[in-house]
Each structure stands twice: as C-alpha cells, then as structure tokens.
Amino acid sequence: MSAPLLELDAVSKKFRRPMSLGDRIAAKLGGTVVPHEVRAVDGVSLSVSHSETVGLVGESGCGKSTLGRIAAGILPPTSGVARLDGKPVMSEGRHPHKLTTRVQTVFQDPFASLNPRRRIGDAIAEGPVAHGLVDRAGSRAYVADQLSRVGLDPSYASRFPHQFSGGQRQRIAIARALAMQPDLLICDEPVASLDVSIQAQVLNLFLELRQSLNLTAIFISHDLGVVRHVSDRVAIMYLGRIVEIGPTADIYAAPKHPYTQALLSSVPRLNRRHEGRRAFKPIAGELPSPTSPPTGCHFHPRCPLAEAQCRSVAPELRPMGLTHWAACHLAVKT
Amino acid sequence: MTAALEVRGLKTHFFTRDGVVKAVDGVDLTIAPGRVLGLVGESGSGKSVTGLSVLGLIDPPGRIVEGSVRLEGQELVGLNREAARRVRGRKIAMIFQDPMMTLNPVLRVDTQMFMALRAHEPVPKDAARQQALAALGRVGLPDPEQCLTAYPHQLSGGMRQRVAIAIALLHSPSVIVADEPTTALDVSIQGQILQEMQRLSADTGVALVWITHDLAVVSSLAHDIAVMYAGRIVEQGPAEDVLAAPRHPYTRGLLDSVPGEAQPGKKLAQIPGSIPALVDLPPGCAFRARCSRADSACETMPEIADLGGARAVRCFHPLEGR
Numbered sequence: 001m002s003a004p005l006l007e008l009d010a011v012s013k014k015f016r017r018p019m020s021l022g023d024r025i026a027a028k029l030g031g032t033v034v035p036h037e038v039r040a041v042d043g044v045s046l047s048v049s050h051s052e053t054v055g056l057v058g059e060s061g062c063g064k065s066t067l068g069r070i071a072a073g074i075l076p077p078t079s080g081v082a083r084l085d086g087k088p089v090m091s092e093g094r095h096p097h098k099l100t101t102r103v104q105t106v107f108q109d110p111f112a113s114l115n116p117r118r119r120i121g122d123a124i125a126e127g128p129v130a131h132g133l134v135d136r137a138g139s140r141a142y143v144a145d146q147l148s149r150v151g152l153d154p155s156y157a158s159r160f161p162h163q164f165s166g167g168q169r170q171r172i173a174i175a176r177a178l179a180m181q182p183d184l185l186i187c188d189e190p191v192a193s194l195d196v197s198i199q200a201q202v203l204n205l206f207l208e209l210r211q212s213l214n215l216t217a218i219f220i221s222h223d224l225g226v227v228r229h230v231s232d233r234v235a236i237m238y239l240g241r242i243v244e245i246g247p248t249a250d251i252y253a254a255p256k257h258p259y260t261q262a263l264l265s266s267v268p269r270l271n272r273r274h275e276g277r278r279a280f281k282p283i284a285g286e287l288p289s290p291t292s293p294p295t296g297c298h299f300h301p302r303c304p305l306a307e308a309q310c311r312s313v314a315p316e317l318r319p320m321g322l323t324h325w326a327a328c329h330l331a332v333k334t
Numbered sequence: 335m336t337a338a339l340e341v342r343g344l345k346t347h348f349f350t351r352d353g354v355v356k357a358v359d360g361v362d363l364t365i366a367p368g369r370v371l372g373l374v375g376e377s378g379s380g381k382s383v384t385g386l387s388v389l390g391l392i393d394p395p396g397r398i399v400e401g402s403v404r405l406e407g408q409e410l411v412g413l414n415r416e417a418a419r420r421v422r423g424r425k426i427a428m429i430f431q432d433p434m435m436t437l438n439p440v441l442r443v444d445t446q447m448f449m450a451l452r453a454h455e456p457v458p459k460d461a462a463r464q465q466a467l468a469a470l471g472r473v474g475l476p477d478p479e480q481c482l483t484a485y486p487h488q489l490s491g492g493m494r495q496r497v498a499i500a501i502a503l504l505h506s507p508s509v510i511v512a513d514e515p516t517t518a519l520d521v522s523i524q525g526q527i528l529q530e531m532q533r534l535s536a537d538t539g540v541a542l543v544w545i546t547h548d549l550a551v552v553s554s555l556a557h558d559i560a561v562m563y564a565g566r567i568v569e570q571g572p573a574e575d576v577l578a579a580p581r582h583p584y585t586r587g588l589l590d591s592v593p594g595e596a597q598p599g600k601k602l603a604q605i606p607g608s609i610p611a612l613v614d615l616p617p618g619c620a621f622r623a624r625c626s627r628a629d630s631a632c633e634t635m636p637e638i639a640d641l642g643g644a645r646a647v648r649c650f651h652p653l654e655g656r
Contacts, residue, residue, distance in 0.1 A: 171393070
C-alpha cells in the first residue's frame, strides 16, 4: 500500500478559557487556579489514503469539526502533528500558519463563509490569484470554468451571495475550494442546512467531482445516512476520541462499539418496506460535558454493558477485523 | 368519533410589497385523538405557516383569508383575541423548533410553568407545583425538582425541549402542533424525545401534528402523512402506504433523494431545480417545472383526488400504485 495522503499523528486540541481577572490575581499571589479546559480532540490518529473518502460522524461536541480543522491547517494542534504527503500541514512555533494550499475546506453555512459584499467571481478568484495558480488576466476565464464545473452559469460571477439559494451558495463554496486545486477536501457538514431535494443535488455533485478530479476527502456530518452514502471508511467520534473506525459497509452492518450500535439504532430510518411505526431504542442519558468528561471510557455512564474496568481504564483502539478498529474493552472480534 | 382537529380550505396569505405570498393555499387536514399526523415539506412549502394558522398565530402582513379550523367541533378562525387566548395553551398547544426562543431566559422554569398554568385557571401555589412536577416527570426529565428551579440556560438543549413539551402538556390539550421540535437536537437526544412523544400520544390521547422536513422521523413516528408543496397538500394517506408506494411524483422524488437507502456511492435520484418563489406563482401545478411527467394538462391546477384507502393525491398523472 502506498503512503497515505493525510496523516494525523496522535493529535490533541485543548481549548482553554482565558483566565479571569480574579484568577490572574490569585495566580499572582501564589494561589492555585484550576484552568477551564476542554479537550476537544484527545490523541486521535487517522490516516487517509489517496482518493479515499473518510466520513467523520458524531454528535455535537465530539470534536469532529475540530479534527477537521486541524487536518485543514486552520487550527494548530496542541500536541501531535498533521502531515500531508509526509510534510507538516502547519508550521511550528508561536504563531503557526498553514504551509500548503493542497487542503481546502467547505463549511456548513455558505452564508457565513462567503463575504456578502463581494461578487462571487472575486471570491473564487482571490485565492488562486494570490497563490499564482492563475494570473489576473486569466482569472475571469478560470472562474467561469470553476462555476460551470459545479453546475452554475458562468455569468453568475458578477452576482452577490444573497442572490443565490442555499444549494447554489453551497455550490459556490465548493467551486471556491476547488479553485485552489486541492488534493484533499475537508467537508464540514456541507449539506446539513439544505433541504432534502437540494441535499441530493449537492451530494451528487460531490460524488461526480470526487471521481472526475480524483479527490481525497474528509466528510464530516452528524447524518449517518449521508456519511454512509459518500464514504469509503467511517470514523465514529465520541467526546474527542475515535471510538470506532472501519470500512463503511462493516460499520453499518456489524458495529462493534456499543455507542455506534446505539447511535445506529436510535436514528430514525426511512423505512419504505414498512413494518409500521417503530419502537425507538434511544441511548439513555445526556451527552456529558466535554469540560469534565467521565473517567475511563467516556461512554461508560450511558453504556448498558459497562463494567468496573470501563470506569477506570480508557480503552485503546483494538483491531476487530482487517481494517476495522474499536475502542471498547468488551468488543469482540467476529 | 369527532376529529380532534379539522382544517378545511385553509388559506393564509401574506400581503407584502412584492405581492401576495400565498403561503398556505387551500389545505385540508383531519386528525383523530391519539393519532400522529406528519406534515412534511421542504422550506417554503407552507408547513410551518399551516401550524401557526391553526393556532391563530399569524401576524400582519399575513392573514387567514379563507377556510375553517375546528378544534373538537369549535371554530377557531375568526375568534376574537380573548376567546382565542382562552383556547390556546389549554385545548391546543404548540412546540417550536428552538426552545431557547420560546422559554424566557430570565425566568426560572417554575415561574414560567406557573404562569402557563395560571393563564387559564387560578391554581394555588402548592397545587401548581405538583402539576408542574408531574408534567416534567411525564416527559422523562430525570430530576424534576432540580429542573424546576433552573434557568433555561442551565439546561441542555434536549432538557429545554422537554421543558417546552411539559409546558405544552400542562393543561392536557387535545391537540399539540409540534414544529420541527427535534431538528436542533443531537440524534441520540432526538431518539429519546421521539420515544417520549410516541408514548405520550398513546397514553394521553393527545392528537399530534408533527411538522418536519425529515421523512425518516415521520416514517417511524406518524400514523398519517401529508406532503406539502408550495402551499398545498399534494399527497396524503396512511404513513406506511405513502412511503411504500408514493403516488405523487414530488413525494417519490423526495423519498428517492434521501441517502441511506440508496446504493452507497451511486448517484442519488434528484429532483431538478428548486422550490418556486411563492410570490405570483404561475397558475397550474406548482411542481410541473420540476416534474418529468408534466404535460399541457398540468397548466391548470389539479384537484386533490381521493384514491380510496384514505389516500389522496393532487396530480393529473399519478404514479402507479402497487
């Protein structure tokens, strides 16, 4: 097997609230101050091969977006390193910055990621011109190509974001990311705010472009159906850790981690060969706060199988199959 | 048996500077006690405005221009403010998508629940407290006592939505209109709420109108489905029948565009185009520009036609049943 395109090596990201005035005074006077700290991502390793799509699934606060941003070189990891083709995505030092243009991101809300006062043609051309992928004279034709590739009329280049519908705006966001000619695309909930019929159009566009441009992608979503449709492999995250990862078909057919099992059974499914209304078997309890995650396995307070060791020892990812891994003390190979 | 809620020929229009927006343009719905009706549609289909119209919550420039809403036989359209206020919250209640918008952020949960109780009857404080606790217990909140003294921001999203549901249940209404109540929640919490609602409607006999864009939610929760498009119901019937064999091309298109059932990695069947603007909608079937079966007949608006088996469809060229 060839070397992976993207490699996340034990990356962690802590967010710390700035100390309040009172805390700072207490620290100056020699008192002890407990820092408010969120471990958004906790020692995650993940590698993504060329032309592979990996789906990242989890509920809010599980760290999937943070992990995506580390991979995209938007956030520097607190520890660990993200590498693209063996080279770090971000520089080291006090003010780390992104070193590559080969990773680009598509965000959930194109209303927030597109400047409302810029014509979309300018928004798309800005990056490629700045990085010398195209000269200013050729930028108009370049933008026209990018727009027609995502199924928009090239004449739209002179319009503003508010003149487009949600689905069209997401196409623009995709065009802008692809204009940088990336090898890796990070898609952070790209279809979450769209209507079902528009969502299908954007997903189809993604599938088409992925094939024609031979793209590698990380597809972040809370929607298990969407992820199943586009991903080769799926990673399930819970409170900053990957709890299970494996080929899409295996994860959906035979989930090993109790959280994955519960997640899959609590999601309402469109059941067209109908047995009538379904009884739900939801996961009990609330999502714990990421500021004070439970000890041991983060899932143990909600897990029906939890034992004594689950409360004290955090489980490592263990192989469940050739390429299928789960972080559970009790999961067994089949 | 009288229907819990009967809507006939409801038309709600908004009179804006750009023209008349016919957000709801002739909607008929009937729902029996203890049943769950899934009102499905994409954004701009008029499903939320239908819900708000039922409760008489339409503000200018919007107005119910025609139609009737009967709650257990009582006509609600045209009630004066005071009479409407006496019905709302007592006989019919609403749950919204975002409980942070409906709960008052500066009042404790107990204060808000007492206000809701006393809006309709004088209740001594002790009794009010007992009723509030009972309502919170019914929606599966683990610690009702503690929840009563909390402010909304101290609760999680799922707990806030449970409080909103508990408030809706306080007066044991006969109908609850729920507008996308689980859309903002995480899947594991959504599963819990759906389970509670399924149980509550069976236990208390409350009729639920569940407004959502999510067909998967409807397929596991609702007895009946009504699909809306551009202000009108295009198809309705028992949930399993509609999902298994949709007759309207739009329903079919919606179902086919849901990922998860389709072969992974293959192109999803997609509906071309997007929902038309509701200002000055051209005459005829609103879906015809996106429909592969449309022909010249579709330039006039089809009536909703009874198909038997409690099913109805608004289409000149319906798909074959099974």
